[in-house]
Amino acid sequence: MKITFIGGAGTVTGSKTLIESNGVRILIDCGLFQGVKSLRELNWEPLPVLPASIDYVLLTHGHLDHCGWLPLLVGQGFKGKIYCTRPTKEVTKLILLDSGKIQEEEANRANREHYSKHKPAIPLYTADQAEATFPMFRVIKPNEIIPLDAEISAIYRNAGHIIGACSITLFLEGKKLVFSGDIGRDNDPLMYPPVQPVEGDYVFLESTYGNRLHPHTDVKLELETYINNAINKGGTVIIPGFAVERAQTLMYLLWQLKKEQRIPDVPYIFDTPMGKRVLDIFTGNTSWHKLSIDECTKMSKMFSIVSDYQETLDIVENMQPKVIIAASGMVTGGRVLTYFEHYIGLPQTTVIIVGYQAEGTRGRKLLEGANEIKMYGQYYTVKANILQIEGLSAHADQAGLLNWLSLLQDKPKKVFLVHGENQPADELRIKVTERYGFDCTVPLMGQQIDL
The missing domain is CATH 3.60.15.10 (Ribonuclease Z/Hydroxyacylglutathione hydrolase-like)
Known part of the structure; x- marks a missing residue:
């Protein structure tokens, strides 16, 4: 063999x-x-x-x-x-x-x-x-x-x-x-x-x-703190999300925080067309995870779920404070790049990294303190606050x-x-x-x- x-x-x-x-x-x-x-x-x-x-x-x-x-x-x-x-x-x-x-x-x-x-x-x-x-x-x-x-x-x-x-x-x-x-x-x-x-x-x-070793931290408390600090500064929170499972975990935790009135009443946007369809997979395969269909439905209602790219462009142009989950999780492609083009250079922006970032990816470079990142052949200065939650791996x-x-x-x-x-x-x-x-x-x- x-x-x-x-x-x-x-x-x-x-x-x-x-x-x-x-x-x-x-x-x-x-x-x-x-x-x-x-x-x-x-x-x-x-x-x-x-x-x-x-x-x-x-x-x-x-x-x-x-x-x-x-x-x-x-x-x-x-x-x-x-x-x-x-x-x-x-x-x-x-x-x-x-x-x-x-x-x-x-x-x-x-x-x-x-x-x-x-x-x-x-x-x-x-x-x-x-x-x-x-x-x-x-x-x-x-x-x-x-x-x-x-x-x-x-x-x-x-x-x-x-x-x-x-x-x-x-x-x-x-x-x-x-x-x-x-x-x-x-x-x-x-x-x-x-x-x-x-x-x-x-x-x-x-x-x-x-x-x-993953830290023994309170992930919900970290999310609560980071989001409140960013919104209080009038900024937008961008969370590069892996469309499968991490994005759904983030939705669940944010839904819990919102129910407990621990995070503000601002728009919560789920901008990953594939992630939207993954929600349907969760609903159709309940034996594989801990959520009930009712929980899947209720947490989804908290979010503006974006599918059309024109909606993404409209959201980008609206500078009001908001929380965005957008793929891809390692910032290698997808809708998150559109948000980065407009927001990564703003000091009031907060980017929360929540999953493993492979060597050479933009996500890894941001965690390593890069002053600029390259997207679509152009370099963009990084002025956003880059944070990480390791407990969500x-x-x-x-x-x-x-x-x-x-x-x-x-x-x-x-x-x-x-x-x-x-x-x-x-x-x-x-x-x-x-x-x-x-x-x-x-x-x-x-x-x-x-x-």
């Missing part, structure tokens, strides 16, 4: 792990690279094997860094099956269509305003190419054995993180391979705690927060990741730490080795190993 770490090794993006066994090829996740240019350029590179030779894709969840390369895989010849849970299928369809649309729009804008070195600039893929992936999806139920091939099967178990997210155990050649996907938190406001594995010969564990921290391993009944032959930048992954490697005595390693991008 051969394992190739095509992506998601040494980085938190581009997750792709290839398993080759007895003539069968299985790809765990098929994510898009994001962040620094050297990573983004990898999206244009071919896979080390022909897509037509891959038999199955097993998706852990629907975030872009885990599913966003699927249109290219299909466009380059993949004709197999894509397995995932029902919410993951629904989320992935939204994510891919949105991604294709954004890439088309950005290519068109680059050509119109002549800021790309490519003549002409072309999208990585289009919305139509994204849609071509949909017939290949196969919905599975968690906790049930899924037969893939004659002697290969898989089982999905809830991972928390976002709606529909699962870890995957793959059974083949008499071995159990456990792929964590992204692990959620035990005390998430909306998601149920992740299910821990009890057996696994080889474990592939994410390490996004491998060197950090959808990822388990170091303690959570270590705890996820704690129920393994027998020592695995090896633990591979993936989906993390090098320093967090290596610090987690040391902790795993010290606590459990497991043979633990951090694979390199492109590395191939034999099991």
Whole structure:
């Protein structure tokens, strides 16, 4: 059996792990690279094997860094099956269509305003190419054995993180391979705690927060304080929101604060067309999260939910104090850039960063104190107040990741730490080795190993 770490090794993006066994090829996740240019350029590179030779894709969840390369895989010849849970299928369809649309729009804008070195600039893929992936999806139920091939099967178990997210155990050649996907938190406001594995010969564990512990702070109090301070200054609050789950968590917490009369009566705007549709996914999949349909309905009524881009432009022109949740969460694209163009240079503006910011993203640069950021070929001076709420992360921290391993009944032959930048992954490697005595390693991008 051969394992190739095509992506998601040494980085938190581009997750792709290839398993080759007895003539069968299985790809765990098929994510898009994001962040620094050297990573983004990898999206244009071919896979080390022909897509037509891959038999199955097993998706852990629907975030872009885990599913966003699927249109290219299909466009380059993949004709197999894509397995995932029902919410993951629904989320992935939204994510891919949105991604294709954004890439088309950005290519068109680059050509119109002549800021790309490519003549002409072309999208990585289009919305139509994204849609071509949909017939290949196969919905599975968690906790049930899924037969893939004659002697290969898989089982999905809830991972928390976002709606529909699962870890995957793959059974083949008499071995159990456990792929964590992204692990959620035990005390998430909306998601149920992740299910821990009890057996696994080889474990592939994410390490996004491998060197950090989430602070034990009152997230609602932080939101209350930041919003009140900003509104009292006559400013606007912009929260770059991941359209899936973090945006809904923010809506829930703000709704709670408003009910408790702890934040002011100003416009609360939810400007992510995809996030609006994710609300429908929450309503249609209530067994996957803690909210009732009634709670989903009531919290939505607090917000002006924007879909048309002209509404975005009208909101931008109205300088009254307001609170805006807009995608994307790492400020890599989407409606949040329109707000940043107008508000990032105003000292009364407050930007609240609430999720993980990958290396090279605008969100990471803002947290690192950048004085200017580049958008659509132009530089914008940063005068806004940049704040962070770490307690809203959808990822388990170091303690959570270590705890996820704690129920393994027998020592695995090896633990591979993936989906993390090098320093967090290596610090987690040391902790795993010290606590459990497991043979633990951090694979390199492109590395191939034999099991």
